Amino acid sequence: MGVLALKINKKGTIMAKNITIYTTNTCASCAMVKKWLGAKGHSYDEVNIDNEPHRQAEALAVSGALTVPVTVVTKEDDSQEVVIGLNLARLAPALA
Amino acid sequence: MADAKIHDLVIVGAGPAALSCAVYTTREDIETLLYEKAVPGGLISTTDWVDNYPGFPDGIEGLTLGDNMRKQAERFGAVIELGEVLGLKKQGDIITLDTTDGDVQAKSVLIATGSGYKKIGVPGEDAYYARGVHYCATCDGAFYRDKRLVVVGGGNSAVQEAMFLTRFASHIDMLVRSDFRASDVLVKELESKFADKITVHKGIITDEILGAEIDGMNKVNKVLGTDKATGKKVEFETDGVFVFVGLQPNTGFLKGSGVELDEIGLIKSSADTLTTAIPGVFVAGDCRADATLQIATAVGEGATAALKIREFLEGHL
Numbered sequence: 001m002g003v004l005a006l007k008i009n010k011k012g013t014i015m016a017k018n019i020t021i022y023t024t025n026t027c028a029s030c031a032m033v034k035k036w037l038g039a040k041g042h043s044y045d046e047v048n049i050d051n052e053p054h055r056q057a058e059a060l061a062v063s064g065a066l067t068v069p070v071t072v073v074t075k076e077d078d079s080q081e082v083v084i085g086l087n088l089a090r091l092a093p094a095l096a
Numbered sequence: 097m098a099d100a101k102i103h104d105l106v107i108v109g110a111g112p113a114a115l116s117c118a119v120y121t122t123r124e125d126i127e128t129l130l131y132e133k134a135v136p137g138g139l140i141s142t143t144d145w146v147d148n149y150p151g152f153p154d155g156i157e158g159l160t161l162g163d164n165m166r167k168q169a170e171r172f173g174a175v176i177e178l179g180e181v182l183g184l185k186k187q188g189d190i191i192t193l194d195t196t197d198g199d200v201q202a203k204s205v206l207i208a209t210g211s212g213y214k215k216i217g218v219p220g221e222d223a224y225y226a227r228g229v230h231y232c233a234t235c236d237g238a239f240y241r242d243k244r245l246v247v248v249g250g251g252n253s254a255v256q257e258a259m260f261l262t263r264f265a266s267h268i269d270m271l272v273r274s275d276f277r278a279s280d281v282l283v284k285e286l287e288s289k290f291a292d293k294i295t296v297h298k299g300i301i302t303d304e305i306l307g308a309e310i311d312g313m314n315k316v317n318k319v320l321g322t323d324k325a326t327g328k329k330v331e332f333e334t335d336g337v338f339v340f341v342g343l344q345p346n347t348g349f350l351k352g353s354g355v356e357l358d359e360i361g362l363i364k365s366s367a368d369t370l371t372t373a374i375p376g377v378f379v380a381g382d383c384r385a386d387a388t389l390q391i392a393t394a395v396g397e398g399a400t401a402a403l404k405i406r407e408f409l410e411g412h413l
Contacts, residue, residue, distance in 0.1 A: 026157075027232075028135040028141035028142050028162070028235075029134065029135055031135075032134070060239070065227060067232075067235060068235055088196075
């Protein structure tokens with residue numbers, strides 16, 4: 001069995017390998033999360049449920065909530081952290 | 097971004113009052129830092145459409161108006177930090193703000209934290225938050241394509257957001273506690289253009305929000321109320337509830353600070369100078385007692401505060 005090489009940052013936490021954010025066109029908090037991620041140098045995939053309404057069930061399934069923004073941080077060990085809303089107090093540590 | 101610098105002015109909030117003040121202070125070379133915990137532009141950024149702000153003859157999207165105000169303030173050098181102010185105290189001439197990024201010090205402070213939407217305070221409201229109970233139509237309306245909705249409230253926000261939600265919902269029951277408090281223009285627009293999709297029920301007190309297990313998830317399915325005229329119980333089948341029943345000032349962080357609040361948490365101030373009970377701490381916009389809760393007046397108060405802050409700082413810079 002091979003050894004799984006995880007990317008570990010200076011604080012010893014497992015780094016994010018993928019970020020997906022669920023948004024709508026009119027959601028101001030979504031725009032802020034995207035702006036914040038960009039300012040911190042994080043790239044992300046965006047699922048806009050106005051443009052892709054069939055994917056709103058996906059946003060609901062992952063968050064358990066009928067709201068956006070929902071940010072899904074997938075880490076190097078494939079664990080996921082889901083942050084609902086514009087919640088920098090949770091998003092910043094998730095991406096630390 | 098805790099640092100040893102003593103800022104000329106720290107503004108708590110980045111809504112219309114805050115950004116208007118920042119435009120004026122930065123143009124006067126008063127170094128200005130704003131702290132915003134959510135979205136620059138404030139509550140208007142979550143408002144679908146603004147028709148009553150001068151200078152936009154065809155109206156403007158709330159999100160665009162807020163973003164334009166932010167850009168204008170930043171063009172003159174205002175710095176906006178995303179973070180939350182948790183407390184405030186003054187020692188000597190220095191005001192220290194406890195923030196999520198550490199302590200920040202200033203010679204003057206403007207509190208322009210505005211308001212958030214108030215809850216109804218009925219059973220089921222907290223339990224179904226974001227699972228059928230919502231306070232932001234522009235954020236969460238898209239989850240209700242071809243669904244039935246209830247909108248609670250009769251003010252400008254309720255009418256404006258109910259009309260916005262018709263983009264998604266198949267039908268909306270609007271529960272108004274007494275009569276509309278919204279402007280005549282908005283009410284006429286609702287009645288003339290949206291009567292087929294929005295049914296208005298006046299004199300209805302909302303009592304409870306109920307839910308059931310639907311598609312493996314506990315979701316809202318009914319709103320119970322009382323008809324004030326007859327005293328009879330009424331119920332409305334629905335897939336979700338959007339609540340717009342007034343505003344709650346964002347001033348909780350000031351408890352114990354020495355800034356005087358009224359019984360609902362609005363900040364008391366001198367109407368002439370916009371100063372609070374603490375010298376050097378000013379207030380403008382929706383979080384101020386006696387404010388008239390309009391974007392235009394918030395912008396005016398922001399500009400007035402800037403001039404008063406300049407006068408205050410002339411003795412300190």
